[in-house]
Amino acid sequence: MRRLLNTLYVSTEGAYVRKDGENAVVEIDGLEKLRAPLHLLGGVICFGRANMSPALMGACAERGVTAAFFTENGKFLARVEGPVSGNVLLRREQYRRGDAPTECGAIVCAIVAAKAQNQRTVLKRAARDHGQGLATADLARLDAAQIRLRDIARRAVHLSDVDQLRGLEGEAAQRYFEVFPLMQRTEEPALRFVRRSRRPPLDPINALLSFLYTLLTHDCRSALEGVGLDPAAGFLHRLRPGRPSLALDLMEELRAPMVDRLALSLTNRGQIQVRDFRSMENGATVLTDTARKAVLVAWQERKKQEIEHPFLGEKTPLGLLPHVQARLFARTLRGDLDFYPPMIWR
Structure with missing residues (x-):
């Protein structure tokens, strides 16, 4: 059995997730709260008014890391994918x-x-x-x-x-x-x-x-x-x-x-x-x-x-x-x- 990759859930209102080198960084009110290496992530999921930088979305798409967005109540809004997606195979x-x-x-x-x-x-x-x-x-x-x-x-x-x-x-x-x-x-x-x-x-x-x-x-x-x-x-x-x-x-x-x-x-x-x-x-x-x-x-x-x-x-x-x-x-x-x-x- 392979090791499960982590999923980063961002639900704090006003949180911003950006790319810094090979890391996903979560900032709240301009202060860094969390840093996670991209190669350890299987997905980045934002709820409500949490936002993600275009650079991070692009990096996730290139690496096959799911970037998805939901409302505060958990309603699916959108998913960012690269040109080659495993979803059809899934x-x-x-x-x-x-x-x-x-x-x-x-x-x-x-x-x-x-x-x-x-x-x-x-x-x-x-x-x-x-x-x-x-x-x-x-x-x-x-x-x-x-x-x-x-x-x-x-x-x-x-x-x-x-x-x-x-x-x-x-x-x-x-x-x-x-x-x-x-x-x-x-x-x-x-x-x-x-x-x-x-x-x-x-x-x-x-x-x-x-x-x-x-x-x-x-x-x-x-x-x-x-x-x-x-x-x-x-x-x-x-x-x-x-x-x-x-x-x-x-x-x-x-x-x-x-x-x-x-x-x-x-x-x-x-x-x-x-x-x-x-x-x-x-x-x-x-x-x-x-x-x-x-x-x-x-x-x-x-x-x-x-x-x-x-x-x-x-x-x-x-x-x-x-x-x-x-x-x-x-x-x-x-x-x-x-x-x-x-x-x-x-």
Whole structure:
């Protein structure tokens, strides 16, 4: 396995990244804050009002270092490439592996196993934090769901048939959402989870989950575009016109720890209440404008929190995890990694 190249993420407002010899230099208010040798970089990614000098963009293009730009919220804006780009080869390999049952299954098994394990981690944390307030029967249900999710994760890593893996992924989702209400502390009946509903969400908690899932999907899609992958050509999710299947694949690893825990925190702490939702004529439930802004603020704060990436062994803000995983996925397709290392939460 080859050594992973580093990616330089620049997110401070007003930061300027320039070329100095064979280095990328980050300046804030005219003061040098960081210096990184170009030969150690795999990408330079700027968020929001961070800027990059034309000289550095040219140097990155010559060396095959990705130079990409995103909004503050992570929406992909542009990518600077030289005359010879590996993206067409990367996407060709992406399409080839998607059509190769064994290679496709190797990627899907990692995604499904990580999803089930991460759902289990969320349940375990809820049992640890709130288990004393649960009835004995409910605590037993939570424990049984954890065990089943553990078994699903273990089974997934030994399978290569994509249809079987899709069945396991569906079972993991079913088992997880069956006990989702046991993680809720709110006493408001209208905020209690009954069942998962989408397109449209029919109650407040589903409306909150769907809105947050949309934000996460957006971040995953932008991250994939930033490394040159086709967000529509997925492996776990079937291909459909207009569906960002690969972004949905990537989201499965991050869904429970990033979105579900935030939704539970917002409702359990009373930060989001019934008055923050309104019903539409078609039966859908949506967030009010004020509540949507509050959720966006909470989402941005959540993305600032750091964890240690289990594969890289480095502290990483949650908001950059889609970009990290997208880069790992691209390197797997290029053959730099022997396997795709999914994000597994500890």
